[in-house]
Amino acid sequence: MANATGELTVKEVNHSYGTGKIKVPVLFDINLHINQGEFVALCGSSGSGKxxxxxxxxxxxxxxxxxxxxxxxxxxxxxxxxxxxFRRRCMGFIFQSYNLLPNLTALENVELPLIFSGVSGKKRRQKATEILNRVGLEGRIDHRPNELSGGQQQRVSIARALVNQPSIILADEPTGNLDSKTELEILALMREMNRENGTTFIIVTHEQEVAERSDRVIYMQDGRIVEKRTRPA
Structure with missing residues (x-):
């Protein structure tokens, strides 16, 4: 495989769920290009296909x-x-429900992708500690998820997504469970990581705050892309 970049292209994609005669079309004629380093919001109502x-x-x-x-x-x-x-090498994932393992500390949760990548124990701890410090969790690395606030848990999730230095982060409603103040803090953190590292972010969201702070907003309706709007410079 070539060196990873954060560029994505979708060409003439149609997709249905189900098999045989019982199929439900969900995506129609999707064409899309996302450049490396873009911060993109994918918006639309429930069931739009995003x-x-x-x-x-x-x-x-x-x-x-x-x-x-x-x-x-x-x-x-x-x-x-x-x-x-490919996912292990190129992609990181952030979820609305955080998806942290409850019996592991913040540090151990962030170490998981490094374990799967074969990184040694000492190096794992060093990298995981560094990224947790970067996301503002100094003094919390030995806490388990139930000892952290929702915003802190999402910071752990972001650290876990970034620890392998992926070229692309895919996020599914990452601020959906957060209050408005914490939402802005998490959004600012993701934006900071996007700008500093050149990481491509693609975020499925219902939140207007996320859309307003994105480089580009892609709107979907009934399985189709209906608008692509770029934020003014």
Whole structure:
């Protein structure tokens, strides 16, 4: 595989759920290009197809028709093992519900991607500690999720997504469970990481604050992209 970049291209993608005669179309004629380092909000009402599109970009679902290129690789052609290795190398994920393991400390949760990548114990602890400090969790690294606030848990989730230095972060409603003050703090943190590292962020969101602070907003309706709006410089 070539060196990873944060560029994504979707070409003529159509997708349905179900098999045989019982199929429900969910995406229609999706064409999209996202440049490396963009901070993109993917917006639309429930059922518009935005989460399905995010799953396709992540390689968690293969498109029924069309092609998806990530970092110059046509991931829609990869087998499951190739997809797993590709995600591990190129992608980080942030979830609305944080998806932290409750019996592990913040440090241990952030170390997990490094374990899967074969990083040694000493190096893992060093990298995980550094990124937790970067996201403002000094003094909290030995706390378990139930000892942290929602905003702190999301900071752990962001640290875990970034610890392998992926070229792309895919986020599904990352501020959906947070109060408005914490939402702005988390959004500012993601923006900071985007600018400092050149990491591409693609965020599925209902939140207007996220859309207003993005480089570009892609609106979906009934399985189609209906508008692409770039924020004025």
């Amino acid at each position: 989460s399905t599109l995010l799953n396709l970009l992540a390689g968690l679902t293969k498109p029924e028709q069309g092609k998806i290129f990530v970092s110059g690789e046509e991931i829609s052609r990869f087998n499951e093992n190739e997809l797993c290795l």
